[in-house]
Amino acid sequence: MIHTVNYFFTRVFDVLLYPFNLLGSFWGVFFLSVLMSFVVLYAYKWVSSPRKIKETKDRIKANILAIRIYRDLWKVIVSSFFKSLYYTFKYFFLNFGPVLLILPILFPIFVQMDIRYGMRPYKVGEDIVLKARFHTSLNGMEIQAMESPYFKARMNPVFITALDEVNWKFSAQKKGKTVLRVKVDGEVYEKEIAIGRYSGALCNKKLRGSQWGHFLYPAEKALPSDGPVESLIIEYPGGDVSVLGIKMHWLVLNIILVLVIVLALKNRFGIEF
DSSP states (O other): OOHHHHHHHHHHHHHHHHHHHHHHHHHHHHHHHEEEEEEEHHHHHHHSSSHHHHHHHHHHHHHHHHHHHHTOEEEEEEEEHHHHHHHHHHHHHHHHHHHHHHHHHHHHHHHHHHHHBBOOOOOOOEEEEEEEEEESOTTTOOOEEETTTTEEEEEEEEEEGGGEEEEEEEEOSSSSEEEEEEEEETTTEEEEEESSSSSSSOOOEEEBTTTTTGGTTTTTTBBTTTSSSEEOOOOOBOEEEEEEEEEEHHHHHHHHHHHHHHHHHHHTTTTTO
């Protein structure tokens, strides 16, 4: 049930981000950064106390100033030092409530950004390693990876019985969105894979429906819970976002944009940090 909700959430973001994907990854990150900025602003507006935060900041400044002015009076210095520590802790406490509210709301958006901008599809000629992990022993099971025109095998499968895992290495041959198929005792299990240009959500790991890790891998439907396969894993190469010819990780760009937008609008919302 949880994975179904996550998967639906991913499909909603596919629709929301489709126009921005046509323009480039920067605009998708920009749109989601604006969305996150307004979440932060509204959370602080309704949960925090701007008056108390401002008073606490003024107290911190006053005690630090007292240390500088009365540096010859050790009693004043000691008193002001501990008062500044107290008000510093109070300042962080006053900001802790909004942060607790914001993080659970922003987490799904962070995941959606990572599966879209934190990795890139394989290029033709690159190696693809597929790992199939099982929650039962490999003994007696018939396991094989099925062929496809999009990739070809580069080595025989490696059976790691101590880990209940089988590894394959392929070479990407053709651009397109396709699937890796693993046949286990006649049953076929699929893992999506993108080769060449693709702007949708990517997924490094496909899990059984009973596992909680789907929060981090919501781009594909879950594996059958009653099957022997625990997960199908590939590792997409890391991606980046280009800004004025400069390539950077999406998280760096996201933090910069959110800080700029929030600081620019905080007075309009009547909030204090």
